[in-house]
Amino acid sequence: MEYTLDYAAIGKRIRKVRKEQHLTQTELGNRCGVTGAHICHIEAARGKVSLPTLVVIANVLQVSLDELLCDNLVTSKYIYEDELRNLLTHATTKQARLITELARVVLRDEFILRDYEEE
Structure with a gap:
């Protein structure tokens, strides 16, 4: 490979x-x-x-x-979590809300893709 x-x-x-x-x-x-x-x-x-x-x-x-x-790297989730935590720390309330909504959309789409791939 x-x-x-x-x-x-x-x-x-x-x-x-x-x-x-x-x-x-x-x-x-x-x-x-x-x-x-x-x-x-x-x-x-x-x-x-x-x-x-x-x-x-x-x-x-x-x-x-x-x-x-x-x-x-395949196992780098913790780095992204740290980056997201840092972004949220420096975000305004409005920005934090938008980031949260965006994360929900991304996660919802990911679950839809997984469900589709399993069929």
Whole structure:
């Protein structure tokens, strides 16, 4: 079984964490021992990030590899739960209500799909 990593998703997660920490690509690159241009390429998925570089980036950003790779992992539900909890913490009451309604729609559609697939 061949599996391809979603490098675009990895890059987006690195960019998200980097921006949350108010780091430029150059600053992150310097801390990781690579160029800012290399970080740019990783974030834009214009190349494949090596495992050693990914580990260094995770350590510099002080996040787990799971957090950077969760879009590629089967058992990453807890990461999404943490993200959702964080979003809800920072949401207004109106936004929280909308997020809840959206979650209900998504879950309802998922159950409908499951029921359809079982027939």
